[in-house]
Amino acid sequence: MDCKRRSHGNVHHWNGPAMPKLKIELAPKLQQTLTPQQIQYLKLLQLPTLQLEQYIKQEMEENPMLEEVREEEFPLSEEVLAPADEAVEIASIASDRPLPEFSEQQRSQTDTGESVPGDELGYDPESNDTFDYFTELWKESDSYATASSGDDDESEPFFQRIRDVPTLEDELLEQVHYLDLTESEQILAEQIIGSLDGDGYLRQPLKEVLDEANDRIAERMYERAQQGQSNDDLSLLSLQQAERVLRLIQELDPPGCGSRSLQECLIAQLRAKADRNKQEQLALRVLKEAFDDLARKHYSDIAAKLGTTEEQLRDALEVIRRLNPKPGNSSTALGDVALTIIPDFIVERDEETGELMISLNESSLPRLRLSQAYQQLRHQVQKALNREARQWLHRKREDAKFLLVALQQRKATMLKVMTAIAHLQRRFFEEGPSGLRPLIYKDVADESGLDISTVCRVVNGKYVQTDYGIFELRYFFSESLITDDGEEVSTRIIKETIRQLIAQEPKHSPLSDDKLSKELKKRGYNVARRTVAKYREQLKIPVARLRRQL
Numbered sequence: 001m002d003c004k005r006r007s008h009g010n011v012h013h014w015n016g017p018a019m020p021k022l023k024i025e026l027a028p029k030l031q032q033t034l035t036p037q038q039i040q041y042l043k044l045l046q047l048p049t050l051q052l053e054q055y056i057k058q059e060m061e062e063n064p065m066l067e068e069v070r071e072e073e074f075p076l077s078e079e080v081l082a083p084a085d086e087a088v089e090i091a092s093i094a095s096d097r098p099l100p101e102f103s104e105q106q107r108s109q110t111d112t113g114e115s116v117p118g119d120e121l122g123y124d125p126e127s128n129d130t131f132d133y134f135t136e137l138w139k140e141s142d143s144y145a146t147a148s149s150g151d152d153d154e155s156e157p158f159f160q161r162i163r164d165v166p167t168l169e170d171e172l173l174e175q176v177h178y179l180d181l182t183e184s185e186q187i188l189a190e191q192i193i194g195s196l197d198g199d200g201y202l203r204q205p206l207k208e209v210l211d212e213a214n215d216r217i218a219e220r221m222y223e224r225a226q227q228g229q230s231n232d233d234l235s236l237l238s239l240q241q242a243e244r245v246l247r248l249i250q251e252l253d254p255p256g257c258g259s260r261s262l263q264e265c266l267i268a269q270l271r272a273k274a275d276r277n278k279q280e281q282l283a284l285r286v287l288k289e290a291f292d293d294l295a296r297k298h299y300s301d302i303a304a305k306l307g308t309t310e311e312q313l314r315d316a317l318e319v320i321r322r323l324n325p326k327p328g329n330s331s332t333a334l335g336d337v338a339l340t341i342i343p344d345f346i347v348e349r350d351e352e353t354g355e356l357m358i359s360l361n362e363s364s365l366p367r368l369r370l371s372q373a374y375q376q377l378r379h380q381v382q383k384a385l386n387r388e389a390r391q392w393l394h395r396k397r398e399d400a401k402f403l404l405v406a407l408q409q410r411k412a413t414m415l416k417v418m419t420a421i422a423h424l425q426r427r428f429f430e431e432g433p434s435g436l437r438p439l440i441y442k443d444v445a446d447e448s449g450l451d452i453s454t455v456c457r458v459v460n461g462k463y464v465q466t467d468y469g470i471f472e473l474r475y476f477f478s479e480s481l482i483t484d485d486g487e488e489v490s491t492r493i494i495k496e497t498i499r500q501l502i503a504q505e506p507k508h509s510p511l512s513d514d515k516l517s518k519e520l521k522k523r524g525y526n527v528a529r530r531t532v533a534k535y536r537e538q539l540k541i542p543v544a545r546l547r548r549q550l
């Protein structure tokens with residue numbers, strides 16, 4: 001574009017494109033900011049029963065304002081601050097009756113005359129929004145924010161101290177301190193452990209981890225040199241030294257952590273055994289010398305290569321089957337593992353009325369209340385305490401009150417979600433898995449009046465005990481498929497049928513995906529081979545070739 005500037009005296013004219021105009025505008029914008037209480041409530045909502053029990057016990061140890069109420073001193077009419085064994089009829093949703101609410105007696109603080117936080121705000125778990133409620137509660141407690149502003153660990157509010165059980169990294173780091181390592185090797189070991197994934201594997205190349213560790217070592221050497229200290233215990237490490245440190249980590253408990261492949265992981269677990277029997281020695285040879293044949297299940301080639309009999313090979317394969325392919329997850333094993341699952345919900349049918357009864361499984365959770373002893377201490381010696389001590393007591397009391405309310409709201413929300421699932425999947429609870437219907441999270445959100453994100457938090461990692469066994473809540477959610485008869489069925493039923501067909505197949509001649517598709521068509525399910533393969537993979541069942549057994 002030809003742009004010219006013409007000058008007429010002191011006036012300059014611009015013939016180019018018009019300059020953009022700059023202006024300032026004010027526009028309304030809504031942005032929700034979560035309070036610490038809201039964040040705490042969401043975290044509690046995600047905890048299954050076992051982790052919640054551990055968390056409550058930990059809070060009781062750290063907060064003297066919390067105490068457990070013994071069963072013999074807890075009247076039946078005052079079972080609120082502790083988890084109650086109430087049951088909710090499924091008919092309550094169908095008839096638009098509200099979920100059971102906490103009574104005024106239940107909302108009162110046992111034997112102290114103090115109300116549970118929320119009473120003065122008129123909180124109703126059925127009609128009030130959780131976020132709005134916690135926001136108001138936070139505003140009512142502005143002195144609490146001031147009292148909790150310290151930097152020491154004791155002053156940290158409980159909702160900022162969500163602690164899980166010791167992680168794999170914690171357990172490995174604790175063991176590393178007992179190894180005979182130099183200071184540089186200790187730094188490398190920490191770097192390796194910090195680089196492990198959730199399964200315990202080192203996916204990052206060891207050379208990259210070594211470079212990162214050497215950078216840390218070099219920084220420490222420089223700092224000591226600046227301070228005039230000796231660096232005799234520090235030196236940059238080689239890749240050969242890194243391999244040695246990695247090998248030591250693989251021998252820690254659980255063995256196999258830090259492996260870079262499945263083969264290395266399984267070999268490390270067998271190496272960790274002090275006295276290996278003949279079957280374990282042969283299993284180690286199979287993993288070292290014939291791993292590719294093992295992956296392809298070419299058993300005859302393995303037997304010929306190692307010069308062993310079929311019976312001896314079968315015993316060695318049984319040893320391998322019992323090893324853990326994911327040492328970072330101690331509950332996972334190649335073979336069948338008996339897992340102890342504590343259900344979060346119990347759904348039973350009333351034999352007389354036929355109604356479904358829903359309850360939270362909270363029998364193992366401590367019953368909580370504000371400590372009577374510390375309440376009395378707080379009132380009696382209030383004037384004798386200095387400002388720091390008064391703030392500490394106030395802070396702990398506020399922590400306790402917020403925890404009690406968060407537990408109440410968690411219970412109400414959990415029951416809402418489970419009640420909605422039971423209502424939408426009523427046929428399942430009456431007939432078993434064959435009555436499962438297609439269901440998505442939005443259906444439960446609409447039924448319960450909750451957000452989809454809240455439903456997801458409740459469902460994730462939770463289990464329910466039914467008359468037909470214990471099921472993960474995610475089991476009840478699936479897409480739909482139309483049968484030859486035009487009936488809409490859950491894809492979960494299709495997957496269960498595939499599982500049953502594979503369980504009944506000849507072990508020496510497993511069914512291919514094409515044969516599975518034909519078997520499903522005989523049952524009225526028109527499922528293509530590719531779809532069968534997808535469902536089989538979702539069930540974590542290998543292809544037919546890998547299912548073949550000796």
